[in-house]
Amino acid sequence: MSKSGMPKSMLGRLSTAAARLRRQPDLAFGLVLLALVLLVVLFPGLFTAHSPLAINVDKAMEAPSSAHPFGTDDVGRDVLARVVHGARITLSICASALFAAAAIGGALGLVSGFIGGRIDMLLGRLIDVLLSFPPIIFGVMVTGILGPNTINLVLALTVVYVPLFFRIARSGAMAEASLTYVEAARSIGMSEPLVLFRHVARNVVPVILVQCMVLFPLMLQIQSALGFLGLGVQPPTPDWGAILQQGKDYILLAPWMSAFPGLAILVTALALMLVGRGLQRQMDRR
Amino acid sequence: MAIYLAKRLAASAVTALLASLVVFLLVRSVPGDVVGQMLGQTSDPVAAKALREFFGLDQPIWRQYFGWLARVLTADFGTSWTRGQPVLGMIGAALAVTIQLAFATLFLATLIGVPLGILAAMHEGGAIDRTVQALNLLGLAAPVFWIGLMLLVGVSSGFDWSPPLMYVPPTQSLFENLSIMALPVLSLALLQAAAYSQFVRQSIISALGQDYVRTAIAKGVSTRVIFFKHLLRNIAIPLVTFMGLILIQILGGAVIIESLFALPGLGRLLLSSIETRDYPVLQAGLLAVVVIAMLVNLAVDLSYRIIDPRVRLS
Numbered sequence: 001m002s003k004s005g006m007p008k009s010m011l012g013r014l015s016t017a018a019a020r021l022r023r024q025p026d027l028a029f030g031l032v033l034l035a036l037v038l039l040v041v042l043f044p045g046l047f048t049a050h051s052p053l054a055i056n057v058d059k060a061m062e063a064p065s066s067a068h069p070f071g072t073d074d075v076g077r078d079v080l081a082r083v084v085h086g087a088r089i090t091l092s093i094c095a096s097a098l099f100a101a102a103a104i105g106g107a108l109g110l111v112s113g114f115i116g117g118r119i120d121m122l123l124g125r126l127i128d129v130l131l132s133f134p135p136i137i138f139g140v141m142v143t144g145i146l147g148p149n150t151i152n153l154v155l156a157l158t159v160v161y162v163p164l165f166f167r168i169a170r171s172g173a174m175a176e177a178s179l180t181y182v183e184a185a186r187s188i189g190m191s192e193p194l195v196l197f198r199h200v201a202r203n204v205v206p207v208i209l210v211q212c213m214v215l216f217p218l219m220l221q222i223q224s225a226l227g228f229l230g231l232g233v234q235p236p237t238p239d240w241g242a243i244l245q246q247g248k249d250y251i252l253l254a255p256w257m258s259a260f261p262g263l264a265i266l267v268t269a270l271a272l273m274l275v276g277r278g279l280q281r282q283m284d285r286r
Numbered sequence: 287m288a289i290y291l292a293k294r295l296a297a298s299a300v301t302a303l304l305a306s307l308v309v310f311l312l313v314r315s316v317p318g319d320v321v322g323q324m325l326g327q328t329s330d331p332v333a334a335k336a337l338r339e340f341f342g343l344d345q346p347i348w349r350q351y352f353g354w355l356a357r358v359l360t361a362d363f364g365t366s367w368t369r370g371q372p373v374l375g376m377i378g379a380a381l382a383v384t385i386q387l388a389f390a391t392l393f394l395a396t397l398i399g400v401p402l403g404i405l406a407a408m409h410e411g412g413a414i415d416r417t418v419q420a421l422n423l424l425g426l427a428a429p430v431f432w433i434g435l436m437l438l439v440g441v442s443s444g445f446d447w448s449p450p451l452m453y454v455p456p457t458q459s460l461f462e463n464l465s466i467m468a469l470p471v472l473s474l475a476l477l478q479a480a481a482y483s484q485f486v487r488q489s490i491i492s493a494l495g496q497d498y499v500r501t502a503i504a505k506g507v508s509t510r511v512i513f514f515k516h517l518l519r520n521i522a523i524p525l526v527t528f529m530g531l532i533l534i535q536i537l538g539g540a541v542i543i544e545s546l547f548a549l550p551g552l553g554r555l556l557l558s559s560i561e562t563r564d565y566p567v568l569q570a571g572l573l574a575v576v577v578i579a580m581l582v583n584l585a586v587d588l589s590y591r592i593i594d595p596r597v598r599l600s
Contacts, residue, residue, distance in 0.1 A: 125301075125304065126304070128301065129301060129304045129305050129308055129576075130308070132301070132305060132576050132579050132580065133572070133575060133576065133579075134534060134535065134537050134538025134541075134575065134579070135538060136538040136539070136541050136542065137537070137538055137541055137553075137556065137572070137575055140541060140556065140557065140560070141312055141560070141572070142312075144560035144561075145312065145315050217426075217427065221429055221430075224429050225429065225430075225431065225542050228431050228542065228546075229541075229542065229545060229557065244429075244431070244432065244435070247435075248435065248546070251435050251438055251439060252438070252439065252442055252448070255435075255436075255439040258435045258436075258439075259435075259436065259439075262428070262429060262432030262435065262436070265427075265428075265429050265432065266424070266427045266428045267427075269426075269427035269428075269429075270423060273426065273427060274423070
């Protein structure tokens, strides 16, 4: 035990992590940005005292000032408050859809790639067809079918992402299934499900998790695009895409209504991209 | 070559057939139908029944599908249920706009992205490289519709100009057409140029580490010749693949950009036909998207052979 009370191996690990970060300034910068975004998500009260929903028509479309740093919207709501409180809504929608898709697509892909044969061929074909639609068009269709509200948006984004995760998990499982250790596990009489879940899955799941980070920024883009088209979260709930949709009609009169939620998307996507790429690079190095 | 082409076309036809089924089922699962939209809340059941019979909506779904498929195979896409115009003409007119948008974007993105990527790769690790990379990241992180909105604000406050609101086809007035298309193309192109330059940079850097480049340098071949004769030819294949991917991505981005800038393209047609439950238009439009994506992929594969004679298509 060292003085700080931490086991030495943990200290050692922390210092190697710090050394790694020093070698990857992009990843470090991304992590700082991401920490900031998480702070906004967890403690919106730290960043604004205004309510995102309080209407004040007398103060409609005021330009940014010290009282309202991001200005006010067409019904006098504080744009900063809407952007800050929107972070939690927007990002939790993206994260839920991402994890649901990773779980469903990942599990299906693992099993399909591992068993192979006719089922795999059929599923693969179907997934190819689904992937031949550009994701936004697919998302527009599914939200159009389900109707615009928050839960349906999560469902639609999940449906759009399942084929992507299916493909990643399937190719991972196919590659693993041909390795010697799988053959060895089979030769000692391990059952197929056990080989799949105890060995193959363990090697594919980290790949899927990294892909979650890599695909997150794209998810944010699609989520906000659907919101912008009016197919996502409905007003007055503050969601970044939805705020942009409301700001669109006043773009020349009150550009701040659109500028700041867009910047929020940009900064978040940037943070996620930097972290995702950094993780992938770490993974490839191993 | 002919055999390969026939095989590919046959495989594409199977995928298209599957896609048509997916499209049909997707479209039919949209809640509510065109009759409800037309008659509204105060619908009289007799009229509703007559209209459903007229549109064939009273038939079992498999019969509706095969009926539609049989007509599509004879290039009969029917008539729009809400506008009464032939669907084929509507799709054609919308496609003309979207294709112009897509190719103009591809052109501009290539023009910006490729030189930037080359420049960054040539100065790998230096200040120019880092600047280009930072710009790429910003371009990729910014939502495309937000770029469009900010460009609108920029040109209206900077040049006191805003694009015309009514679409004009290039055959009518090329100047007016270009002034309408300028901002949508620029917004899409900035995003794609970022993706492009990143890709070009990465391809060149990895090609520079290859043996043939080292051999050429050792032989004393000039940098220019190495670049144009060896490098460019070797990164051409991944580059063409990438162009295909971008073209398909632009198709998706067009949905948002067209609705922002009020361009009467395929994306807007799809959105409006979902709203009005105009099945024939929606089905044909989605099928068009899938078929275009397939054709682009086929063109990409075929171009491999032209670029690299070693590639055998089989």
